[in-house]
Amino acid sequence: xxxxxxxxxxxxxxxxxxxxxxxxxxxxxxxxxxxxxxxxxxxxxxxxxxxxxxxxxxxxxxxxxxxxxxxxxxxxxxxxxxxxxxxxxxxxxxxxxxxxxxxxxxxxxxxxxxxxxxxxxxxxxxxxxxxxxxxxxxxxxxxxxxxxxxxxxxxxxxxxxxxxxxxxxxxxxxxxxxxxxxxxxxxxxxxxxxxxxxxxxxxxxxxxxxxxxxxxxxxxxxxxxxxxxxxxxxxxxxxxxxxxxxxxxxxxxxxxxxxxxxxxxxxxxxxxxxxxxxxxxxxxxxxxxxxxxxxxxxxxxxxxxxxxxxxxxxxxxxxxxxxxxxxxxxxxxxxxxxxxxxxxxxxxxxxxxxxxxxxxxxxxxxxxxxxxxxxxxxxxxxxxxxxxxxxxxxxxxxxxxxxxxxxxxxxxxxxxxxxxxxxxxxxxxxxxxxxxxxxxxxxxx
Amino acid sequence: xxxxxxxxxxxxxxxxxxxxxxxxxxxxxxxxxxxxxxxxxxxxxxxxxxxxxxxxxxxxxxxxxxxxxxxxxxxxxxxxxxxxxxxxxxxxxxxxxxxxxxxxxxxxxxxxxxxxxxxxxxxxxxxxxxxxxxxxxxxxxxxxxxxxxxxxxxxxxxxxxxxxxxxxxxxxxxxxxxxxxxxxxxxxxxxxxxxxxxxxxxxxxxxxxxxxxxxxxxxxxxxxxxxxxxxxxxxxxxxxxxxxxxxxxxxxxxxxxxxxxxxxxxxxxxxxxxxxxxx
Numbered sequence: 001x002x003x004x005x006x007x008x009x010x011x012x013x014x015x016x017x018x019x020x021x022x023x024x025x026x027x028x029x030x031x032x033x034x035x036x037x038x039x040x041x042x043x044x045x046x047x048x049x050x051x052x053x054x055x056x057x058x059x060x061x062x063x064x065x066x067x068x069x070x071x072x073x074x075x076x077x078x079x080x081x082x083x084x085x086x087x088x089x090x091x092x093x094x095x096x097x098x099x100x101x102x103x104x105x106x107x108x109x110x111x112x113x114x115x116x117x118x119x120x121x122x123x124x125x126x127x128x129x130x131x132x133x134x135x136x137x138x139x140x141x142x143x144x145x146x147x148x149x150x151x152x153x154x155x156x157x158x159x160x161x162x163x164x165x166x167x168x169x170x171x172x173x174x175x176x177x178x179x180x181x182x183x184x185x186x187x188x189x190x191x192x193x194x195x196x197x198x199x200x201x202x203x204x205x206x207x208x209x210x211x212x213x214x215x216x217x218x219x220x221x222x223x224x225x226x227x228x229x230x231x232x233x234x235x236x237x238x239x240x241x242x243x244x245x246x247x248x249x250x251x252x253x254x255x256x257x258x259x260x261x262x263x264x265x266x267x268x269x270x271x272x273x274x275x276x277x278x279x280x281x282x283x284x285x286x287x288x289x290x291x292x293x294x295x296x297x298x299x300x301x302x303x304x305x306x307x308x309x310x311x312x313x314x315x316x317x318x319x320x321x322x323x324x325x326x327x328x329x330x331x332x333x334x335x336x337x338x339x340x341x342x343x344x345x346x347x348x349x350x351x352x353x354x355x356x357x358x359x360x361x362x363x364x365x366x367x368x369x370x371x372x373x374x375x376x377x378x379x380x381x382x383x384x385x386x387x388x389x390x391x392x393x394x395x396x397x398x399x400x401x402x403x404x405x406x407x408x409x410x411x412x413x414x415x416x417x418x419x420x421x422x423x424x425x426x427x428x429x430x431x432x433x434x435x436x437x438x439x440x441x442x443x444x445x
Numbered sequence: 446x447x448x449x450x451x452x453x454x455x456x457x458x459x460x461x462x463x464x465x466x467x468x469x470x471x472x473x474x475x476x477x478x479x480x481x482x483x484x485x486x487x488x489x490x491x492x493x494x495x496x497x498x499x500x501x502x503x504x505x506x507x508x509x510x511x512x513x514x515x516x517x518x519x520x521x522x523x524x525x526x527x528x529x530x531x532x533x534x535x536x537x538x539x540x541x542x543x544x545x546x547x548x549x550x551x552x553x554x555x556x557x558x559x560x561x562x563x564x565x566x567x568x569x570x571x572x573x574x575x576x577x578x579x580x581x582x583x584x585x586x587x588x589x590x591x592x593x594x595x596x597x598x599x600x601x602x603x604x605x606x607x608x609x610x611x612x613x614x615x616x617x618x619x620x621x622x623x624x625x626x627x628x629x630x631x632x633x634x635x636x637x638x639x640x641x642x643x644x645x646x647x648x649x650x651x652x653x654x655x656x657x658x659x660x661x662x663x664x665x666x667x668x669x670x671x672x673x674x675x676x677x678x679x680x681x682x683x684x685x686x687x688x689x690x691x692x693x694x695x696x697x698x699x700x701x702x703x704x705x706x707x708x709x710x711x712x713x714x715x716x717x718x719x720x721x722x723x724x
Contacts, residue, residue, distance in 0.1 A: 280528035284587065286495055287522055288545040289514045 048076040048386075049131050050095040052086035055079075057103025061118065064146045065101055065139075074138060087123055091239055092416045093402060096131045097124040099139065108233065109160070117233030118143055126238045127252045127405065136236050143232040161190040239410075250322035251409035254314050258404055259375075259397045261310035262343040263368045269303035270350035270364035271357050273439060278357055292439040300348045300432055307340035315408070324409070331407035331417060338424035339400040345431025346396065352438025371395045399423045446471040446626045447492065447595060452501035454487055454650075461487040462498070463650035469595075469628055474621045476641030477630040478710060480720075484650035485630040486525055489599045492628070493522055506594065518546075521593030525600040527580045528587070531573030535564050535583050538572055539590055546591035558586040562616065578609025585616060596620060598629045602636060614640055634710035644710065646717055653717045658710060665716040666708025674702035 055062050070077045080086045086098030100121040108118035120139050124132040168182040276282035318324040326332050354360035375397025392398045403420035406412040447469040454462040462484045469475045477485045490496035494511030508516045529538050543551035559565040562582035588596055602610040617640050621627055631637055637644050638658050645655040669687040673680045673694045684690040687705045694700055
């Protein structure tokens, strides 16, 4: 038993003497617990999807949907004047989607029984596809929420029944008896609606009671008919492609894949100086007429070159192998250089301060995981509460994607690209400076 | 050439160097002799400027502290560990260090060094595939790549076979013949006796004495022991004149065997520290 206790004591001592092990054993789980606690509603505010809203024509239903959308806890709505402004905001990544309530909405309401449907448009960022489904469902829900109000509006209902009567009368594919039957049904419906007092609480507030489910499907016995006709026509479209240029989904996935290549550079080079230290070659390097700045610069340059190569490889593959096109080649090159600089700076920061290879490898992986978590590498940013979204601004993952996507496929104006570039350059410079300080520390025994 | 004055260095509760002073003259091979843990490697690290002493001063070539990179340029170090890149070939290793020092014609310099350490035939092989002795020789070559005036060799024969050890000792003598100053740490007394012009005996971080090997033996070695065998009986005589004593014993007749034990550095170390060099 004494031997067992001795072994256990020795191993625990070893564990506590390795900062990497201590981090992954004790600190990292705490970080994860706090992070997911925030993500899944443990505090720090609610998670909202940023959407731009454009109301192109004033109507009762548009006003209702706009008001309900603004009041919805799932969305942070920014009203914009034009469709173009909203699309620009999506392209620049400032919002996940643009919701457009077109001027033809009222026509859709008036012709509801003629099978046209109420049109609503949403333009989503292709890198936010996860939000697209959520937005579509929410817009359907909001549209259906307007139905009780429509039913309570006698003038609206009169227009609606008149439109239906006209549609049936003009329908080519119906026999005379079918037209007669349909006209009878419209008349009966109109008669029923006229018998109901608009202010009467018997007017159903629940969309289900109007004969339409909240999911947009009418609870008809005829399932095929229900599937064929929907009174709400939510059109989800991705950002319009740039004029004259082909675009593929790989435009989106490859810039996001870049960050993992850059992350690989961190793990590869974070241990480079401690490896020199452990095999003794650092003593030779420090004896040579080079200072810590040159040492870090040399190591950083290797990391920088590797980072550039991995980016060139991925972008080249996207273009040659997957039909992607580059909107602004020069700015993309600048973004890649800035990204490589930021990540090699981070690698040098770790390299300068880690004392053992295990510590460097552990810190490298830990840094990547944490930066990826808060930078949206693992969980989309829109799922995150405001506090984590704010923290994400400290992650180079977020900035490198923003910097590369802009000139790669978003085709954003230069003014929108400056901030990510400056942030990346600042991260890299701080990393290199800190790394130099770390390497310049006196040798231990 | 090299002066260390009252150097002190502690690591926590451990005193590694305790007021050590020495002066190495230009062109000599100076041996730092002491057991493992005596403070030799710490002294070397302080001499290179890589480790700052807690107290005391180091002066190299009258230029000041080797903490200054311009002063350090005149130093070459072959550390106790093999400090090479195993993934690189012998030539690549030396070329890298030559470029680091800005050597004008690195290729010629490297070829010369590879020939000197007899690794020219393996120049393009990865260092990881080398034997211990070959790595030691390349480690030494890496210390010489910038043609330093002072070469610090920290246990350069540790863990090598006798053949490689002899080759390294020959190299050290050759370097000395070129006029370089060499500080050589070892715990092998026979190596120190063979190649060192002067030896400093170090233990517990202190310099116990410095001198040539005969001087140290004369000061601390004591008398020689002459053991004379006559038939079954041995007689042990301590004397300052073993040759004269042997002559006298033979003159007495009946001698069937004689063994002379002269004092050596081991004896000196034992006398100075009360313990064996290899303890």
